[in-house]
Amino acid sequence: MVALGASLPAGRLAPRRAPWREASALPGFVGAFGFTVVYASLIILLPLAALAARPWEHGLGGFVSAILQPRTLAALRLSFTAAIFAALVNVVMGLLIAWVLGRYDFPGRRIVDALVDLPFALPTAVAGIALATLYSQNGWIGSLLEPLGLKVAYTPVGVFVALLAVGLPFVVRAVQPVLEDLDASLEEAARTLGAGPVQTFARVVVPALTPALLTGFALAFARGAGEYGSVIFIAGNMPGVSEIAPLVIVTRLEQYDYAGAASVGLAMLAVSLLVLVAVNAAQVLYSRRGAG
16 A cells, blocks of 8 residues: 555556546446446437438428428528517516515515416316416406507417416526525625616626526526417417417428428527527626626
């Protein structure tokens, strides 16, 4: 046994650890890493590879033709436009709700906190039926909006409302823990230096919450872009008007046009990846700016 501080015998070098491996008291890195790669490949990579390979059965022309159909373009435009705007609104409203839940203690707080998670537990079809019932012309809310000339159910506005409902919990749950862990002394210091409530919120709280807000936006957008169950009942599903992209995929599958359905799915995947990459780039730039 080599004593502490003693040098190793000549010709023997201390084992070098790879820079990407950290010391751990528990063994099993190779097995755990191998299982992670295999599991991720089976669940994520292989399905994505199959999706990317299927549209090319009819060549590039068939892929482009499937995407550039007016019905498909209108559905893609509605799905992504509604998802982006719903995520933006949810960022604002989610921040407000997270602020109330994280900063104030009031009767019924636990109930409100639990209700935020309701869209996670509620089946999407049930949520869609409930929204369609509420916002239809004879519904509790729709009957009040009808005299004002506002129609929600069976219009693109209905798609937007449904995505608001399903995307809100993602923003709240991304922001609330960060807000609760935010050091209150920073706000007190800003107040001591003469900053008003608005300045304190804008220059102290919002910068600290920006990464969480970007994460919530990305999660809400990703959920909304591919949402089907909660939207299908309130959208109206009129081709070119209120039809969403997932419904176009389902319609083509029912027509046994598997290559066309995969083409639309691949287009949705590409657009979603572009948006998520842009959000991730914004997070990286913001973190570098904060570090600088």
